[in-house]
Amino acid sequence: MSIYRTIGIIGAMAEELELLHRHAQMESETVKAGLVFYRGTLHGMNIIAVKSGVGKVNAAVCTQALIDLGAECILFTGVAGAVDSSLTIxxxxxxxxxxQHDMDVTALGFAPGAIPYQEISVFxxxxxxxxxxxxxxRDAVNGRVLEGVVLSGDQFIASRDKVQxxxxxxxxACAEMEGAAVAQVAHMNGIPYVVIRSMSDQADGSAHMNFAEFTVLAAGQSYAVIEGMVRSLQQA
Known part of the structure; x- marks a missing residue:
């Protein structure tokens, strides 16, 4: 039996959760802070799934509400732009x-990304x-699987200079717009989390050309990973 009674699953966009809704047995809906939280089961595990919306504020509000509703761990899935040069779509x-890569209080002597007067800034x-x-x-994709630091900021990275x-x-390893907010709120509540990001673009000058096309591919991968994790947690 899993150590987690209820798994919280967050996606930032509708495409990321569409397959989950299609395959899980959703039983009820709760509206909180303008967000719709879907309760159900997947592989016999209780889940609460929600679309957070884009950006750190949306993600933070969503995460706290998810925890308040009973999530005991959080899986955050979605797409990101590759920052590590070895990664590809x-x-x-x-x-x-x-x-948070856009937390910048360096003018007051803090390191880039440091949250002033807080014990921890890297979660x-x-x-x-x-x-x-x-x-x-590794079971879900043929491509590379890399463990690394996820960088979050309220900006869509589409510049080679910014990537560098x-x-x-x-x-x-990659850049997106929500993960660090989810991580910080989870940390503040003592809730375990992990972020899984599929590379939908290379976070450089080509991002505006290929993001929409590869979101569909990445969303499919995201579901496959979540499904595999829930199955493993059910057997734990």
């Missing part, structure tokens, strides 16, 4: 940690969930 990043993912995510990802800066400053 279709590869997967499993978070070792998350950090590590749960090791067991990471291990399950890596295994499920994120590599140099944060040694990040």
């Amino acid at each position: 279709g590869d997967i990043v499993v978070s070792t940690a998350c950090v 590590p993912a749960d090791e067991e969930l990471r291990s399950l995510a890596v295994r499920a990802s 800066s994120l590599r140099d400053v944060f040694q990040g």
Whole structure:
């Protein structure tokens, strides 16, 4: 029996949760903070699934509401732009940690990404969930699966210069717009989490050309990983 009675599953966009809704047995809906939370079961496990919306504020509100509704761990799935130069479209990043790359109080002497007067600014993912995510990802995709730091900011990265800066400053694996907010709220509540991101673009000047096309591919991969993780948790 799993140590988690209820698994929280977050996606930032509708495409990311469409397959989950299609295959899980959804039983009820709860509206909280303008978000719709779907309760149901997948492989016999209780789940609560929600679309967070885009950006860190949406993700933070969503995560706290999900925890308040009873989620005991959080799996956050979606798409991201590759920052690590070894990654290509279709590869997967499993978070070792998350950090806000646009948190910048360097003018007051803080390191890039540091949240002033807070004990921690880089939020590590749960090791067991990471291990399950890596295994499920390798089963789900033919591409590379990389564990690395997920960088979050309220901006869509589409500049080669910005990508290089994120590599140099944060040694990040990928860039997106929600993961660090989910991670911080989970940490503040003592809830284990992991972020799983499929690379839908390369976060450079070509992003505006290929993002929409590869969102469908990445969303399918995201569901396959979540499905594999839930199955493993059910057997744990």
